[in-house]
Amino acid sequence: MYKIEAIVREEALEDVKDALIAADIRGITVSQVMGCGTQMGYTQLVRGNKVSMTMLPKIKFEIVVSDETWANRAVEAIRQAAYSGNPGDGKIFVLDVARAVRIRTGEEGREAIAPAQ
Ligand SMILES: Nc1ncnc2c1ncn2[C@@H]1O[C@H](COP(=O)(O)OP(=O)(O)OP(=O)(O)O)[C@@H](O)[C@H]1O
Numbered sequence: 001m002y003k004i005e006a007i008v009r010e011e012a013l014e015d016v017k018d019a020l021i022a023a024d025i026r027g028i029t030v031s032q033v034m035g036c037g038t039q040m041g042y043t044q045l046v047r048g049n050k051v052s053m054t055m056l057p058k059i060k061f062e063i064v065v066s067d068e069t070w071a072n073r074a075v076e077a078i079r080q081a082a083y084s085g086n087p088g089d090g091k092i093f094v095l096d097v098a099r100a101v102r103i104r105t106g107e108e109g110r111e112a113i114a115p116a117q
């Protein structure tokens with residue numbers, strides 16, 4: 001099992017969500033987060049003063065899938081939907097998942113990830 005963590009622009013939220021659903025991916029967590037990438041945010045003029053906005057609001061998606069094929073599907077869907085070509089488009093991380101449990105049934109592993117019966 002793999003977990004995909006994707007940090008994307010706020011305005012990409014709907015497009016990324018729609019792309020994941022269109023790719024048949026179910027089971028999605030979304031959070032509002034703050035972060036910075038390699039540019040450390042950006043600097044802005046506020047009433048004549050240079051102010052650095054080091055932490056920018058972003059959206060984090062978390063998705064756990066059963067295998068590498070599904071992980072690749074999720075990564076591609078997110079990348080296409082979140083892409084603008086400008087700095088700050090975001091980043092996608094893929095992690096190994098040791099265990100998953102569906103609370104209602106006690107199912108473990110891939111069964112806990114598959115659509116419920
Ligand atoms: N190495 C990292 N670890 C954790 N979070 C990161 C990392 N890199 C980026 N992020 C998160 O992703 C958000 C977007 O990053 P961003 O797209 O600016 O990355 P970047 O490496 O600077 O690429 P780009 O040059 O395209 O801007 C950041 O605000 C931060 O929340």
Ligand SMILES: [Mg+2]
Pocket residue numbers: 036037038039040087088089
């Ligand atoms: Mg950046």
